[in-house]
Amino acid sequence: MDETGQWAILRAGTGEPGRKMLEAGHKLEIGDASMIGSCVAQGKAGVALDVEKAIRYKNPHLPETRSEIALPLITRGGLSAP
Numbered sequence: 912m913d914e915t916g917q918w919a920i921l922r923a924g925t926g927e928p929g930r931k932m933l934e935a936g937h938k939l940e941i942g943d944a945s946m947i948g949s950c951v952a953q954g955k956a957g958v959a960l961d962v963e964k965a966i967r968y969k970n971p972h973l974p975e976t977r978s979e980i981a982l983p984l985i986t987r988g989g990l991s992a993p
Contacts, residue, residue, distance in 0.1 A: 912951065917941060919951045928972040937972075944968060950981035957981040 913920055921937040924930065939945045942952035945968035950957045959965035959979045970976065 912941065913938070919947050928970075931972050932970075939968065946979055946981045950983050954983050954985065956983065 912918065917940060918938040919941055921932050924933050924937075939947045941948050943949075946957045946959060946965070948968075957980070962976055962979050965979075
């Protein structure tokens, strides 16, 4: 999360898509319709076996994604922040 608690910011990524998203400063609004935004807002894991049916945010860097999992990073009783 950023300092304001409004954005989930990508801090690490792999491969070419990860590099591009890091360079672009990829972030998603917490509490929005994306799996990451919902996961961070609720503090609960999310699983989408078919992203076409479950996710409203389409990542242009990951066009072949078919499934997704989001896990909140919880430390000392709260979500991880900077």
